[in-house]
Amino acid sequence: MGYNVAIDGPAGAGKSTIAKLVAKEKGYIYVDTGAMYRALAIHFLKKNISAENVEQIVLACADADVTIAYEDGVQQVYLNGENVTGRLRGEEVGNMASRTSSIPQVREKLLELQRGLAREQDVIMDGRDIGTNILPDADVKIYLTASVDTRAKRRFDELKEKGQDCDFEAIKEDIKERDARDMNREIAPLKKAEDAILVDSSEMTIDQVVETICGYCRA
Incomplete structure (x- = not known):
């Protein structure tokens, strides 16, 4: 716990x-919620989903797992086991995160991931x-x-x-x-x-x- x-x-x-x-x-572990939204955005981009396609965005949340770890004192963000830290600050990622973060189901997914981290880590x-x-x-x-x-x-x-x-x-x-x-x-x-x-x-x-x-x- x-x-x-x-x-x-x-x-x-x-x-x-x-x-x-x-x-x-x-x-x-400092839980950087902004980085988590961006990691989810990478997930949507990988699936070639448009930010306007809310139905597909919601469905895609089901198989996204975002975790945060610290390696040598530096925050690393993982999406479904892949380190995506180097991609988080891309303009396309930022735009997707901005446009999808207001979708209630995306916020719910993030809440689920945050609580999962909190159960397992300090x-x-x-x-x-x-x-x-x-x-x-x-x-x-x-x-x-x-x-x-x-x-x-x-x-x-x-x-x-x-x-x-x-x-x-x-x-x-x-x-x-x-x-x-x-x-x-x-x-x-x-x-x-x-x-x-x-x-x-x-x-x-x-x-x-x-x-x-x-x-x-x-x-």
Whole structure:
């Protein structure tokens, strides 16, 4: 039986960054859901199915198995036993993943695969509904957040570092809108699970957040 850690929280809270660092520190598998969607996309492309052919996409989900492993500290993604890591970032794969990820049966297939991984491996997952929907029985549930100003400042600094022009107030408003959408969406809205531990990273460094979350996990 795997040991499971769920990290939920709003956009810009640093969930993926923190989850990857905790995974490295504790030896867990970081479940990269985006990579899993792309692996499924490769499966559909191999079968020469059009993204518009929802019926065939749904049927193809039946014989797709996606797993994640770490080899020499590097994430490897396998589709039906074949390592497809090198193909995940292809433009055709990205387009197929984008167009099929909204199909309910594709999301259900991914949910089944994620829960299967969690049963067999020690995993950490991050998202909007991990502790409330995907892994409701996770051993540790964290709700990672930060003030809107803090999240906007982080995004502002990130864009500036890339040499992009940006407006702090516009970024702040965008984050507020995303929060509202995520919290009020009909399917699996963002909310803190009743048994989740609240971690507010507004005044914390990345190392402090990682140390705090690792402290809640088994030694």
